[in-house]
Amino acid sequence: xxxxxxxxxxxxxxxxxxxxxxxxxxxxxxxxxxxxxxxxxxxxxxxxxxxxxxxxxxxxxxxxxxxxxxxxxxxxxxxxxxxxxxxxxxxxxxxxxxxxxxxxxxxxxxxxxxxxxxxxxxxxxxxxxxxxxxxxxxxxxxxxxxxxxxxxxxxxxxxxxxxxxxxxxxxxxx
Numbered sequence: 001x002x003x004x005x006x007x008x009x010x011x012x013x014x015x016x017x018x019x020x021x022x023x024x025x026x027x028x029x030x031x032x033x034x035x036x037x038x039x040x041x042x043x044x045x046x047x048x049x050x051x052x053x054x055x056x057x058x059x060x061x062x063x064x065x066x067x068x069x070x071x072x073x074x075x076x077x078x079x080x081x082x083x084x085x086x087x088x089x090x091x092x093x094x095x096x097x098x099x100x101x102x103x104x105x106x107x108x109x110x111x112x113x114x115x116x117x118x119x120x121x122x123x124x125x126x127x128x129x130x131x132x133x134x135x136x137x138x139x140x141x142x143x144x145x146x147x148x149x150x151x152x153x154x155x156x157x158x159x160x161x162x163x164x165x166x167x168x169x170x171x172x173x174x
Contacts, residue, residue: 001041001143002033019045037150038163042143043086052082053146054167059116059154066095087142094130094138102129116155127155 001021008016019041022028028035036050044053052058058081065077074095078088098106108114109126116124123131139145146153150165 001037001039001045002028002035003047004033017047035165037144038148040143042141043090044142044144046084046087048082048084049087049144050149050167053144053149053151057154058146062091071096090138090142094134097134098130101133102126105129121156121158
């Protein structure tokens with residue numbers, strides 16, 4: 001997924017941009033686009049959502065939102081973090097689906113304050129359940145994840161699962 005600044009600005013004075021999918025980083029560069037994350041563009045591919053991902057470690061704020069049992073409160077919490085409406089919706093779906101399939105496992109993990117990773121580096125049982133039950137749909141419909149955007153997380157992942165990249169989208173005069 002790559003972005004390109006347009007010559008236009010919004011009514012709020014913000015620079016407009018376009019997102020496009022490319023088969024490779026080289027193809028994106030050849031078309032004068034900047035790769036914003038590995039994989040296809042989707043709900044969380046916006047520059048607004050990139051800013052949210054870059055601005056903070058999302059693990060604790062999103063967990064706080066996940067604790068909200070009423071879906072509207074959960075969505076409001078995700079919006080307050082700064083997510084776009086579409087991205088907040090896929091994060092909310094992830095929470096609800098993980099709660100449905102992994103609720104007891106994750107409750108145990110929370111009660112015992114288990115670290116995110118086991119001593120061998122693998123995910124704790126809650127995160128592994130989330131990865132297995134919600135991960136594939138979340139990755140597809142969000143487009144952007146911390147891993148495929150080269151953004152560190154408090155959840156350790158092996159290097160083979162992380163896309164190394166730099167985010168620089170300068171559009172002004174130097």
